[in-house]
Amino acid sequence: MRTRVLTIFLLLGATAAPLAADARSDAKKQVEFGIAVAQRGLWREAIYRWERAAQIDPKYAEAYNDLAIAYEHEGDLEKARVAYEKALELEPNNALIKQNYELFKEINDRTTRKDTQDDPGNQNP
Amino acid sequence: MTLATRILSSVAAILFIAGCTNYYEIPIETPIKPKLDVSAFQRVLVAGFIAGGTDDVDGNLETTRLLRSQLRTKSDLRVIDTDVLPLMEVATETPGTPEVKAEPTRSVPPSDGAEGREREGKEGKAETKPEPKGEAPQAATPEKPAAIKDAKDLEPYEHVFADVEYWKKIGEEYQNPLIVTGTVMFTPHQRSGIVQREEEVYDSFGRRRVVPVRTYMERKGYILQPKFVFIDGRTGTVMHSENFREEVLYNANQSTPALSSYFELMDRLIPSFLSTLSSQKIKGTRVLLQ
Numbered sequence: 001m002r003t004r005v006l007t008i009f010l011l012l013g014a015t016a017a018p019l020a021a022d023a024r025s026d027a028k029k030q031v032e033f034g035i036a037v038a039q040r041g042l043w044r045e046a047i048y049r050w051e052r053a054a055q056i057d058p059k060y061a062e063a064y065n066d067l068a069i070a071y072e073h074e075g076d077l078e079k080a081r082v083a084y085e086k087a088l089e090l091e092p093n094n095a096l097i098k099q100n101y102e103l104f105k106e107i108n109d110r111t112t113r114k115d116t117q118d119d120p121g122n123q124n125p
Numbered sequence: 126m127t128l129a130t131r132i133l134s135s136v137a138a139i140l141f142i143a144g145c146t147n148y149y150e151i152p153i154e155t156p157i158k159p160k161l162d163v164s165a166f167q168r169v170l171v172a173g174f175i176a177g178g179t180d181d182v183d184g185n186l187e188t189t190r191l192l193r194s195q196l197r198t199k200s201d202l203r204v205i206d207t208d209v210l211p212l213m214e215v216a217t218e219t220p221g222t223p224e225v226k227a228e229p230t231r232s233v234p235p236s237d238g239a240e241g242r243e244r245e246g247k248e249g250k251a252e253t254k255p256e257p258k259g260e261a262p263q264a265a266t267p268e269k270p271a272a273i274k275d276a277k278d279l280e281p282y283e284h285v286f287a288d289v290e291y292w293k294k295i296g297e298e299y300q301n302p303l304i305v306t307g308t309v310m311f312t313p314h315q316r317s318g319i320v321q322r323e324e325e326v327y328d329s330f331g332r333r334r335v336v337p338v339r340t341y342m343e344r345k346g347y348i349l350q351p352k353f354v355f356i357d358g359r360t361g362t363v364m365h366s367e368n369f370r371e372e373v374l375y376n377a378n379q380s381t382p383a384l385s386s387y388f389e390l391m392d393r394l395i396p397s398f399l400s401t402l403s404s405q406k407i408k409g410t411r412v413l414l415q
Contacts, residue, residue, distance in 0.1 A: 028415065035149055035413050062414035069411040075156035096148055096412045107155055107407055
């Protein structure tokens with residue numbers, strides 16, 4: 001009985017590992033393509049690719065980092081913040097993600113600081 | 126395991142990790158949306174400012190010229206080129222203002238170059254307008270009370286920005302523009318204390334090192350405190366206002382002209398001023414990871 005259970009576990013382990021590796025490999029292809037198009041200035045396509053990568057492998061920190069950069073470039077600072085935080089949650093010690101996040105925060109803080117300088121009761125035309 | 130082996134294996138591990146990570150530096154431009162929706166306006170009138178502080182710089186004239194110049198080149202709005210409004214007079218004429226001894230100041234010719242900052246070459250963006258008639262302020266001799274020496278002295282005049290009827294009238298005369306006005310305080314400032322600075326030192330082998338040194342220093346400079354008020358020329362109401370504060374300090378031995386310090390400080394806050402009206406792009410570099 002014990003042997004059977006062990007065998008099942010081993011089999012599960014043996015099949016799960018390649019599945020995860022496949023997911024990472026597929027996601028990596030999307031990330032690579034996203035980088036190539038982003039370097040040509042096609043940021044919308046890059047966003048699509050990196051979102052796909054994050055869907056395929058939700059634990060792929062690099063995909064979230066790249067996605068955050070693309071959102072930042074598009075001016076969607078809230079989405080960028082969420083993506084950076086997800087990337088850092090997955091890889092808290094990644095110095096490059098940290099560096100990107102620090103630079104992003106400078107801009108994000110500046111815009112938030114500006115909002116707090118407003119007088120209350122301001123209204124648009 | 127010896128120490129050498131341990132160090133070697135650590136270095137190998139770092140190199141391995143670095144080798145595995147592919148990264149690409151990429152330039153990005155982050156667009157920052159304008160704080161105010163000014164799409165309803167085609168023109169902007171920088172009306173003038175209630176200014177105080179040092180007598181070395183006319184905060185009203187310089188700020189008006191600088192903002193007009195910046196808006197002309199960095200916004201889509203057409204800048205109305207006219208004389209500055211004598212806001213002090215207007216403020217003293219309306220109720221709620223204490224009597225202030227006024228002294229005349231020089232008049233402001235329109236389209237005058239200010240320290241090479243005015244770019245009159247941008248034709249088609251600047252609009253000239255005949256002087257307003259009737260009750261509208263005549264631009265000939267704006268008056269500046271000598272009493273304004275600090276921010277508190279400005280307070281009695283600030284009610285002018287809430288004078289809806291006055292601004293509505295100005296708006297009608299200039300075809301309902303966005304009106305930019307406010308207050309500007311530019312005051313001398315000095316501070317002394319312990320300052321940390323870097324100093325080059327050479328050791329006995331002639332090697333150069335930079336070390337932090339703490340020294341007592343007397344410094345002097347200026348504080349610039351502008352408040353920008355944005356008024357809807359159609360209704361005369363305040364849409365938005367922002368306060369800024371910038372300061373600069375120099376070594377007490379250094380002689381820096383007040384006007385130069387004024388422009389140095391304005392340069393720092395102009396991007397924030399512009400980002401209220403038009404979208405700005407912040408350039409930077411990020412690292413894409415694979």
